Amino acid sequence: MTSSTLINIRNFILLTFVQVLIFSHIHLFGYATAYIYLIFLLKLPRHTSRNALLMWGFLFGLAVDMFSNTPGINAAAATAMGFARNAFLATFTHKGMPEDFVPGAKSLKWGSYLIYSLMCIVLFYTILFILELFTISNIVPLLISIASSTLLTMLFVVVAECFSFRK
Amino acid sequence: MQQILNFLIKHNHWFLFILLEGISFVLLFSFNNYQSASMFTSTNEVAGNIYSMISDVDGYFTLNDENQALLEHNKELISEIEALKEELATLKDSSAIAAFPDGKFRFNTARAVNNSLNKLQNFITIDKGENDGIGSEMGVFNDKGVVGIIYQTSGNFSLVMPLLNSKSMLSCRVKGSNSFCTLRWHGEELQYSYLIDLPRYAIFQQGDTVVTSGFSSIFPADIPVGEIERLEDSDDGMFYRARVRLFVDFASIDNVFVVGNDDKKEQDTLEQSINKLK
Numbered sequence: 001m002t003s004s005t006l007i008n009i010r011n012f013i014l015l016t017f018v019q020v021l022i023f024s025h026i027h028l029f030g031y032a033t034a035y036i037y038l039i040f041l042l043k044l045p046r047h048t049s050r051n052a053l054l055m056w057g058f059l060f061g062l063a064v065d066m067f068s069n070t071p072g073i074n075a076a077a078a079t080a081m082g083f084a085r086n087a088f089l090a091t092f093t094h095k096g097m098p099e100d101f102v103p104g105a106k107s108l109k110w111g112s113y114l115i116y117s118l119m120c121i122v123l124f125y126t127i128l129f130i131l132e133l134f135t136i137s138n139i140v141p142l143l144i145s146i147a148s149s150t151l152l153t154m155l156f157v158v159v160a161e162c163f164s165f166r167k
Numbered sequence: 168m169q170q171i172l173n174f175l176i177k178h179n180h181w182f183l184f185i186l187l188e189g190i191s192f193v194l195l196f197s198f199n200n201y202q203s204a205s206m207f208t209s210t211n212e213v214a215g216n217i218y219s220m221i222s223d224v225d226g227y228f229t230l231n232d233e234n235q236a237l238l239e240h241n242k243e244l245i246s247e248i249e250a251l252k253e254e255l256a257t258l259k260d261s262s263a264i265a266a267f268p269d270g271k272f273r274f275n276t277a278r279a280v281n282n283s284l285n286k287l288q289n290f291i292t293i294d295k296g297e298n299d300g301i302g303s304e305m306g307v308f309n310d311k312g313v314v315g316i317i318y319q320t321s322g323n324f325s326l327v328m329p330l331l332n333s334k335s336m337l338s339c340r341v342k343g344s345n346s347f348c349t350l351r352w353h354g355e356e357l358q359y360s361y362l363i364d365l366p367r368y369a370i371f372q373q374g375d376t377v378v379t380s381g382f383s384s385i386f387p388a389d390i391p392v393g394e395i396e397r398l399e400d401s402d403d404g405m406f407y408r409a410r411v412r413l414f415v416d417f418a419s420i421d422n423v424f425v426v427g428n429d430d431k432k433e434q435d436t437l438e439q440s441i442n443k444l445k
Binding site for chain 1: 281
């Protein structure tokens with residue numbers, strides 16, 4: 001087992017706890033809930049295989065589901081996000097970039113990194129809330145939930161990025 | 168053949184994707200049944216114990232209020248016992264007391280260790296399970312009123328479907344009348360639920376108390392549920408609908424009672440045999 005895998009497992013456990021014990025209990029205005037574990041999926045290196053991305057997404061989602069009594073909902077959404085991530089990332093990579101890199105403000109520039117994060121997170125929340133409410137008849141609350149949760153999570157993406165930027 | 172194999176290997180992530188999404192959906196749909204696998208909910212040992220630890224720490228901060236509430240409840244119970252004792256003394260000689268049946272309800276106490284409020288399907292995790300004699304479809308209430316019904320159980324934890332769950336249905340009665348009706352939650356508002364299918368001929372007023380009917384064999388009769396706040400027409404205009412302010416404050420649930428009914432199985436099999444005849 002390589003050291004990067006061990007670090008990933010450590011981050012996995014830490015992030016799951018922070019997510020389910022703190023962030024899952026914050027519901028701003030009754031609509032917005034931040035899923036900060038998505039940052040983990042966003043920051044996996046460029047050359048992470050699709051299968052590894054899928055597994056990380058699935059396991060993370062399942063762990064969060066287990067604590068919040070929503071079996072399968074987070075798992076389905078995070079797996080889908082893991083699946084689409086490399087395709088989203090590919091639109092922002094161009095020749096002249098190093099072969100393998102960790103997506104971030106440094107490697108991609110702020111603008112590209114934020115749009116890439118936004119695409120992934122919107123996809124995640126769209127699936128999450130459609131599965132949770134299981135109806136698209138109440139389209140307005142659904143859209144409010146998706147938009148507000150995306151904004152809140154993006155805020156944490158930016159904060160996390162600022163911290164790693166300073167290093 | 169070689170080409171097909173190559174194709175499959177090249178696109179193996181598609182299959183993994185479909186497999187994982189498949190597992191997610193199986194979990195999602197199987198959760199909709201009572202008695203389904205509780206491994207992937209917070210009744211499993213890992214999640215249950217972690218929540219239990221957190222709630223131990225958390226519990227200290229609300230000890231004062233909780234003690235006060237328990238004292239109040241004790242006071243009420245003591246006065247009730249005194250009243251019943253007097254009643255008993257007057258009845259001592261009469262034969263009515265001999266025919267008084269044994270209570271068929273068994274009570275148990277538990278503590279809520281986790282609680283969700285923001286979803287359409289909220290759940291509460293409590294720290295007692297099968298090992299303490301708790302099974303699914305038992306009633307849960309606290310000193311204020313009805314909390315919900317046990318949904319799933321594991322060895323040491325149970326999942327409660329509170330009244331604040333769009334799937335929860337509770338058989339109720341308005342105090343002072345004999346019409347039965349069903350309580351359902353419409354989502355969104357934390358303190359309000361609706362009585363649906365109230366018959367038109369029944370007379371209700373704002374401020375009437377809603378209690379359990381004792382019909383469903385889950386709860387004993389007359390446990391308080393809430394208070395009627397407003398009467399309105401149902402969507403089809405055939406019935407009344409009442410907006411009910413629930414007595415229980417779901418944001419601060421801590422100690423609860425679980426009630427089981429020894430005769431429930433008998434009643435259920437009897438009722439099912441009638442359904443079969445239809």
